[in-house]
Amino acid sequence: MTERIGHFLAGARQEGRSSRIGPVYCPATGELIAEVAFADEFEVDEVVGAAHAAAAEWRDSPLGERVEILLRFRDLLVKHRDELAGLITRENGKLVSDARGEISRGIESVEFASGLSTHLLGSFSEQVARSIDAYSVRQPLGAVVAITPANFPAMVPLWMLPNALACGNAVILKPSEKDPSAPIRLAELLDEAGLPAGVLNVVNGDHFTAAALLSHPGVDAVSFVGSTPVARSVYENATATGKRVQALGGAKNHLLVLPDADLDAAAEAAISAGYGAAGERCMAVSVVVPVGGVENELVAEMERRSKAVVVGDPMDPHSELGPLITGAHRARVASYVDRASGEGARVVLDGREHLGSAAGSGGFYLGPSLIDGATPEMAVYRDEIFGPVLSLVHASSYDDALDLVNANPFGNGAVLFTSSGRWARAFQHDVRVGMLGINVSIPVPPGHFSFGGWKGSLFGDLHMYGPDGVRFYTRGKTVMTRW
Numbered sequence: 001m002t003e004r005i006g007h008f009l010a011g012a013r014q015e016g017r018s019s020r021i022g023p024v025y026c027p028a029t030g031e032l033i034a035e036v037a038f039a040d041e042f043e044v045d046e047v048v049g050a051a052h053a054a055a056a057e058w059r060d061s062p063l064g065e066r067v068e069i070l071l072r073f074r075d076l077l078v079k080h081r082d083e084l085a086g087l088i089t090r091e092n093g094k095l096v097s098d099a100r101g102e103i104s105r106g107i108e109s110v111e112f113a114s115g116l117s118t119h120l121l122g123s124f125s126e127q128v129a130r131s132i133d134a135y136s137v138r139q140p141l142g143a144v145v146a147i148t149p150a151n152f153p154a155m156v157p158l159w160m161l162p163n164a165l166a167c168g169n170a171v172i173l174k175p176s177e178k179d180p181s182a183p184i185r186l187a188e189l190l191d192e193a194g195l196p197a198g199v200l201n202v203v204n205g206d207h208f209t210a211a212a213l214l215s216h217p218g219v220d221a222v223s224f225v226g227s228t229p230v231a232r233s234v235y236e237n238a239t240a241t242g243k244r245v246q247a248l249g250g251a252k253n254h255l256l257v258l259p260d261a262d263l264d265a266a267a268e269a270a271i272s273a274g275y276g277a278a279g280e281r282c283m284a285v286s287v288v289v290p291v292g293g294v295e296n297e298l299v300a301e302m303e304r305r306s307k308a309v310v311v312g313d314p315m316d317p318h319s320e321l322g323p324l325i326t327g328a329h330r331a332r333v334a335s336y337v338d339r340a341s342g343e344g345a346r347v348v349l350d351g352r353e354h355l356g357s358a359a360g361s362g363g364f365y366l367g368p369s370l371i372d373g374a375t376p377e378m379a380v381y382r383d384e385i386f387g388p389v390l391s392l393v394h395a396s397s398y399d400d401a402l403d404l405v406n407a408n409p410f411g412n413g414a415v416l417f418t419s420s421g422r423w424a425r426a427f428q429h430d431v432r433v434g435m436l437g438i439n440v441s442i443p444v445p446p447g448h449f450s451f452g453g454w455k456g457s458l459f460g461d462l463h464m465y466g467p468d469g470v471r472f473y474t475r476g477k478t479v480m481t482r483w
Helices: 040-056 063-079 079-094 096-113 154-168 181-193 207-213 228-240 265-280 295-307 326-344 398-407 421-430 464-471
Strands: 004-005 008-010 012-014 021-026 033-035 123-129 134-139 144-148 170-174 200-202 223-226 244-248 253-259 285-290 344-347 369-374 389-392 413-418 435-438 474-482
Touching: 008 040, 008 181, 021 079, 021 398, 033 079, 033 181, 040 144, 040 170, 040 200, 040 285, 063 079, 063 096, 063 154, 063 181, 079 096, 096 464, 144 154, 144 244, 154 170, 154 181, 154 223, 154 464, 181 200, 181 244, 223 228, 228 244, 228 295, 253 265, 253 398, 265 285, 265 295, 265 389, 285 295, 295 344, 295 369, 295 389, 326 344, 326 369, 326 389, 326 474, 344 474, 398 421, 413 421, 421 435, 464 474
Parallel strands: 004 033, 144 170, 144 223, 170 200, 223 244, 253 285, 253 413, 285 389, 369 389, 413 435
Antiparallel strands: 008 012, 008 200, 021 033, 123 134, 134 474, 344 369
């Protein structure tokens, strides 16, 4: 009998009343392994009401009690890291080593939020007028919604939950319907850590469920991570009803290689950042830009390294590239290889022909693809592919390469490989992206910074987790007193 995955409401798993369900597959085998319940608008209405009731009590809990719960939750995450990683790999398909790393990055956000006493410090000014003092405080919003993607089913919820809960809000988490087990397990661990029932609820569903949450008048704020078209729609629809919104969208991250760079290091960074997690991450490098005559040597080295990537079972410690999350997504990603060839680029390596032991497994595997001679007009450059496809766009100068990055409608991340402090300084000053690396392949900020891009990669004023997360999940209030 196929497993049935429901919701986590009022501190316990519940099957859900709606008759609508969705499939959950094992990407490594292509097998249907579960069915997940899709909440309808009536269930959404109930859970929003319950969250508001829980938030009214939770906001009055002492800061120290909230911190104690987060510290216990942090210890439980460490204890259950392998269990969570197994759930992620089973439903998402990423390498189990990547899944463990996902939990580790999420733990950073829990540790940051555990410093709540410091993060919520206000300010005080005495005698701003005769016998009048002024001070400021930050207070929770109420019931907030977190809508998270399939590619990081634990880490992205952990970007949102710790700060939202620590600041005194109740949270309704709507994870991806493609890999719902890890988010529910996170909720169970928070319950075990002592979080009061109803303060965190996990509601599974599809875009109809998400739309019901976005339009509900009882929702005070929305955090979202996904593609740019959906992020834009979430932002426009939710803000139209007065909600606070942070919506992180897609990316087209460039890696620039200057003539003075260490080409071995640059090639290795491009391969690991482009093909790691099967390219299904918004900080994946998808465009490599060799500058000023290094293209032939760089392409040759990238081809050699791409051919050496081991495609296989994500539970096998020798595998370096696992399957994509669904068969439909695999077909979409693979189509860009044909389109690139048809538009005039050179297919150096076709991932459909580089499957190794994964061939014939029935899983949603696609090996690394390397496309040389792409141009900004081509679909392989223009679109966010979200898979293991690396394209190279040649630039004759640093200025041309910088213009390429800055003209792109996405602004999530960019990387420069160079041995020159002068060019590194110029790049960090002039590039129009939210996160950048100098000789670093994936510049994802640690938990005490904040994550977010510019341009079409972010809708809203505040980034995710870290200090911006605290600001997003609270409202400022200024008080003036005379006694």
